[in-house]
Amino acid sequence: MKKFEEKTYHTETIYTGKIVQLNIDSVTLPDGNTSKRELIKHPGAVAVIALNDEGKLICVEQYRKPMEKSLVEIPAGKLEPGEEASTCALRELEEETGYTTDSLEWVTSFYTSPGFADEIVHIYFTDQIKVLDQRPDGDEDEFVELMELTLEEAEELERNQRIQDAKTAYALLYWKLRISE
Amino acid sequence: MKKFEEKTYHTETIYTGKIVQLNIDSVTLPDGNTSKRELIKHPGAVAVIALNDEGKLICVEQYRKPMEKSLVEIPAGKLEPGEEASTCALRELEEETGYTTDSLEWVTSFYTSPGFADEIVHIYFTDQIKVLDQRPDGDEDEFVELMELTLEEAEELERNQRIQDAKTAYALLYWKLRISE
Numbered sequence: 001m002k003k004f005e006e007k008t009y010h011t012e013t014i015y016t017g018k019i020v021q022l023n024i025d026s027v028t029l030p031d032g033n034t035s036k037r038e039l040i041k042h043p044g045a046v047a048v049i050a051l052n053d054e055g056k057l058i059c060v061e062q063y064r065k066p067m068e069k070s071l072v073e074i075p076a077g078k079l080e081p082g083e084e085a086s087t088c089a090l091r092e093l094e095e096e097t098g099y100t101t102d103s104l105e106w107v108t109s110f111y112t113s114p115g116f117a118d119e120i121v122h123i124y125f126t127d128q129i130k131v132l133d134q135r136p137d138g139d140e141d142e143f144v145e146l147m148e149l150t151l152e153e154a155e156e157l158e159r160n161q162r163i164q165d166a167k168t169a170y171a172l173l174y175w176k177l178r179i180s181e
Numbered sequence: 182m183k184k185f186e187e188k189t190y191h192t193e194t195i196y197t198g199k200i201v202q203l204n205i206d207s208v209t210l211p212d213g214n215t216s217k218r219e220l221i222k223h224p225g226a227v228a229v230i231a232l233n234d235e236g237k238l239i240c241v242e243q244y245r246k247p248m249e250k251s252l253v254e255i256p257a258g259k260l261e262p263g264e265e266a267s268t269c270a271l272r273e274l275e276e277e278t279g280y281t282t283d284s285l286e287w288v289t290s291f292y293t294s295p296g297f298a299d300e301i302v303h304i305y306f307t308d309q310i311k312v313l314d315q316r317p318d319g320d321e322d323e324f325v326e327l328m329e330l331t332l333e334e335a336e337e338l339e340r341n342q343r344i345q346d347a348k349t350a351y352a353l354l355y356w357k358l359r360i361s362e
Contacts, residue, residue, distance in 0.1 A: 001343060003251040004244040004324040015195045015203055017219040019297055022196055022203050025246060035322040037246040038198040040221060042297070063185040065206060065218040066299035067292060070184040078296070108339070110350045111248060112293040113300055115259070116200055116223070118247035121347070141216040143185040158289070162182060166302070166347040169291045173354035180361055 004030045006037070019043070019078065020117075042119035046089040047076035047167040049107065049174060050099065051127040057154055057175060058129070059168070060096050060144040072147060072157050073168045076121070085109075085122040095138035097146055099129040107174065112166055121167055125174070151175060185211045187218070200224070200259065201298075223300035227270040228257035228348040230288065230355060231280065232308040238335055238356060239310070240349070241277050241325040253328060253338050254349045257302070266290075266303040276319035278327055280310040288355060293347055302348055306355070332356060 006027040014022040021041040028034055050058040061072045077092035079085065086104055094100050107123040138144075149157070154172055157163040163172070187208040195203040202222040209215055231239040242253045258273035260266065267285055275281050288304040319325075330338070335353055338344040344353070 001242075001251045002244070002249075003242055003326065005251075006244050006246055008246075017205070018217075020203075020219050020221065022201075024198070027246065029322055030244075030324050033322070036199075038201050039247050040201065040298075041247075042294075045296070061182075061184055063183070063187050063211075064292075064295040065187050065189075065208065066220050066222075066295060066297060068183075070182045070186075071292070071295055073295070108350055109345070111245075111252070111346045113223075113298065114245040114247060114252055114254070114346045115226070115257075116247060117221075117294065117298070119294055141210055141214070143211050145184065164290070165292045165295045166351065169289055170347065170351050170354065173351065173358060177354060177358055177361070180358070 006030070006035075038116055040117035040119070042117055043081070044079045044085075044120045044122070045076055046079065046085050046092060046122045046124065047074050047171070048089050048093045048104070049074055049123065049125045049171045050093060050097070050101070050129050051175075052129060052148055054148075056148040056150055057171070058097050058099060059147045059149055059154070061147060062142065062144040070162075071165055072163045073165050074171045076167060086124065089122065089124045093129075094132060095136050096144050098132050098135035100132050101126040101129045103128040123167060123170065151179070187211075187216075219297055221298035221300070223298055224262070225260045225266075225301045225303070226257055227260065227266050227273060227303045227305065228255050228352070229270050229274045229285070230255055230304065230306045230352045231274060231278070231282070231310050232356075233310060233329055235329075237329040237331055238352070239278050239280060240328045240330055240335070240344075242328060243323070243325040251343075252346055253344045254346050255352045257348060267305065270303065270305045274310075275313060276317050277325050279313050279316035281313050282307040282310045284309040304348060304351065332360070
């Protein structure tokens with residue numbers, strides 16, 4: 001669907017980094033006027049809603065520089081170039097939590113900030129995980145701590161703003177709905 | 182919580198635009214090594230889960246440049262400097278849909294992309310809306326079309342990837358849970 005399409009007549013790349021690229025697109029609007037759009041290009045990401053044998057949610061706590069605080073989130077990570085989303089989901093689950101699974105069910109994929117970024121997050125579910133004999137190395141500049149939470153504990157962390165990101169907020173509702181059905 | 186804090190020893194501002202600012206922070210990691218973080222500063226946003234008298238969800242379709250396609254989303258918009266989130270939510274509801282309300286209930290606030298951006302979205306709910314006599318002007322470079330959807334219609338749009346953003350995906354689960362309770 002291209003309703004209200006904005007046609008690009010010029011793209012200026014401001015910055016190309018390890019994770020994001022910033023472009024400024026000059027566009028023609030549906031009414032013929034022109035405007036500029038600030039656009040972040042991102043490789044995309046995955047996240048895993050993983051429940052253990054006790055029905056607890058696997059989460060990781062990590063420092064999030066943009067907010068200057070640590071957040072408790074479901075395991076997640078960026079896609080490597082050419083990597084399949086499900087491969088990435090399994091890799092991130094293993095690296096961040098030391099668990100693995102042979103049952104990953106795709107739940108949904110959504111754009112996180114459609115106004116200015118093309119980042120998409122692919123969300124998977126599993127309730128069949130087992131501990132790896134040896135946990136693989138993750139990114140060398142990533143420090144995470146494993147947590148396993150009941151729904152009540154997770155909702156308490158959400159009230160306390162320690163769970164406070166879109167994919168984990170989505171995961172808690174998904175989990176609640178799954179329990180209620 | 183500052184667990185695994187990354188201390189900034191240098192910030193370079195690459196770009197300051199109308200919507201985003203891009204900074205590169207040089208940081209010291211918990212293990213004493215250093216790294217760089219690409220950080221998008223964003224003013225924050227609001228979104229409204231609004232149900233009409235028939236229990237249909239108010240949505241707007243608009244072109245989203247980062248994805249080069251139009252998406253169907255719940256009404257939303259950026260915070261103006263100094264603007265209260267609830268004031269912004271009412272303003273965006275009125276501008277984008279022509280509806281107003283005197284009952285806005287805060288639902289949650291979440292960071293959309295905590296790995297690289299500080300954008301927070303404050304989500305509100307209302308099931309008490311009425312049509313404005315006159316719809317206020319919105320942003321002059323914004324073109325949106327109103328839609329009012331049953332849950333079944335919304336879920337069909339989600340399957341067809343016309344609803345495909347984090348806040349609207351969250352809204353559909355929130356709505357389903359509310360109906361089921």
